[in-house]
Structures are given as structure tokens and as C-alpha cells.
Amino acid sequence: MKEKMDWKDVRQLIGEKPIKVGLVLGSGLGRVLPLEEVKEFNYDELVGFNETSVTGHQGKLIIGSVLETKVAVLSGRTHFYENGKPDTMRGPIEFLTKIGTSHLFLTNAAGSLKQNIPTGSLMVIKDHINFSGLNPLIGEKSEERFLNLTKAYNENMIDALLLAAKQNNIEVSQGVYAWFSGPSFETPAEIQALRILGADAVGMSTVPEVILGNFFGLKVAAISVITNMAAGLSQETISHEQTKRIANSCEKKLEKLLISLLRKFK
Ligand code: HPA
Numbered sequence: 001m002k003e004k005m006d007w008k009d010v011r012q013l014i015g016e017k018p019i020k021v022g023l024v025l026g027s028g029l030g031r032v033l034p035l036e037e038v039k040e041f042n043y044d045e046l047v048g049f050n051e052t053s054v055t056g057h058q059g060k061l062i063i064g065s066v067l068e069t070k071v072a073v074l075s076g077r078t079h080f081y082e083n084g085k086p087d088t089m090r091g092p093i094e095f096l097t098k099i100g101t102s103h104l105f106l107t108n109a110a111g112s113l114k115q116n117i118p119t120g121s122l123m124v125i126k127d128h129i130n131f132s133g134l135n136p137l138i139g140e141k142s143e144e145r146f147l148n149l150t151k152a153y154n155e156n157m158i159d160a161l162l163l164a165a166k167q168n169n170i171e172v173s174q175g176v177y178a179w180f181s182g183p184s185f186e187t188p189a190e191i192q193a194l195r196i197l198g199a200d201a202v203g204m205s206t207v208p209e210v211i212l213g214n215f216f217g218l219k220v221a222a223i224s225v226i227t228n229m230a231a232g233l234s235q236e237t238i239s240h241e242q243t244k245r246i247a248n249s250c251e252k253k254l255e256k257l258l259i260s261l262l263r264k265f266k
Helices: 007-014 092-096 154-169 189-197 207-215 240-247 251-263
Strands: 023-025 036-042 060-066 069-075 105-113 122-130 171-177 199-205 218-230
Touching: 007 036, 007 060, 060 251, 069 092, 069 251, 092 207, 105 154, 105 189, 105 207, 105 240, 105 251, 122 154, 122 207, 122 251, 154 171, 154 218, 154 251, 171 207, 171 218, 199 218, 207 218, 218 240, 218 251, 240 251
Parallel strands: 023 069, 023 105, 105 218, 122 171, 171 199
Antiparallel strands: 036 060, 060 069, 105 199, 122 218
16 A cells, blocks of 8 residues: 655645645535645545545645645545544644744535525634534643634634625625534524524534634634525525535635635735
């Protein structure tokens, strides 16, 4: 079997130009950027990466440039529900840190809890509720495990996202994202409970990555593509097929936003 590559091997292959930004692309959003000077690595070629088993997720690290900005894209993520490991994204996020990334943008597909955050819209995450009771730092031995999450979502990066949206006439809302472990979708009663608790959207990812990103000292921001109204809030049947389909249909809008955003991180 071919030996897996670690971050030093990848660093050698991609040259010295610094890569400031890491980007995680979620369900149905994998092809969102037109990258140049691309180097691609399958997750199964890399040390510390788990394979993703979810359709709509590519499972590739793609390093390239958008205009002047060099970016490391994790196209597809692994989720807790795939393997029972809350720290399943620790390897990839540590990898980004090691190759020199300082900023991490996360994208996901999510269900909306609010009528004023409709299907097909974008929501910048300003805070989260970890409803899973899980944490990717369980088992971590260093004192850094007692991580302060008061400013888990970096204000400057949120401002950059909002500015990029404004400059491109893309409407975005801001809200609180709640992490449910999945893989089953929530019940209507769970969604009502989440509404009372102050959540605006719900999904099965991102929160562990936000915790890990902060743990590794990255500046973190995240945005949700709203693919459906959450359970019990509309007549539509919720499904993974719907998540992928609506996420796909929002790719152009997200692409525009991300290109404009990345220009600000040269
Ligand atoms: N719930 C959880 N995760 C999701 C949803 C949802 O309604 N939509 C897309 N991802």
C-alpha cells in the first residue's frame, strides 16, 4: 500500500506561497469555487483524514488560487454520525493549521427554524448551541481543552462575509446554529424545543469544526445554506436528496459570495 502523505509532504508539493485561508465545503457544495493552479489530494491519501461516506461530499483536499488568494479547500467533511467520533475532523483542521492556514471558513446545509430565514437563503452563523452533548476535545489532555468560546465566530470574518454579501446584492441573515448529531433528522418537538432555546437553524456538522478551529488558534466563521424548513415547519418532506438538490441550486450564489470574500484575504 502507498504510504500516506503528511502535511510536510503536501507543503513540499505546493510550494512556499502562504495559504491564509482554509475553506470547508459541506453537503452539495463541493464544486463551489473556480480554482487555478490546483493540487488535489484524496482524503485516503492523507495522514489523519477519515474517508467521507456521505453522497454529496467529495472527500478531497484541493489547494489552489482564487484570483490572488491562495486557499486550501476541504471539499466534503466527515461527520460524527459516520463513525461515532466527535473529533473526526481534528486531523484535517490540524493539517490546515500546519500548512499555515490562519483563517477558516465553514459552509454547511441547514434546516431553518424561522419563517424569515427561507429555503434557498444564506445565514451567517453568529453563535451556536451544541445540542449533541458531544465535544471534539473530549480526551484532549492539555490545558487548552478548557477553550473559551465566547467569541468562537470571529467578528472581522463575519463583517467580511456581510460586506461581500452586500457588495454582491446577496441577502444574508445572521443567526444561531444548533448542532444535532444526526443522521436522522429532528422531530417536530425537538425543533419546537430548539426554537424556545434561541436557535435559528439546525444541522449535523460545523460545531465540532468551530471548536477545533478555535482550539488550533484559527480565526473561524461559518455560513449555512438553508435547504429546508426544519421538521414540522412546512408540508415538504425533509430528505437528504432535498438537502443536496437545494444546496446545489444555491452554489452559484455561494460561489459569488466566496470569491468576493476571498479577495479580501489576499
Ligand atoms: N436538520 C438537520 N440537518 C440538516 C437539515 C435539517 O433540517 N437540513 C439540512 N441539514
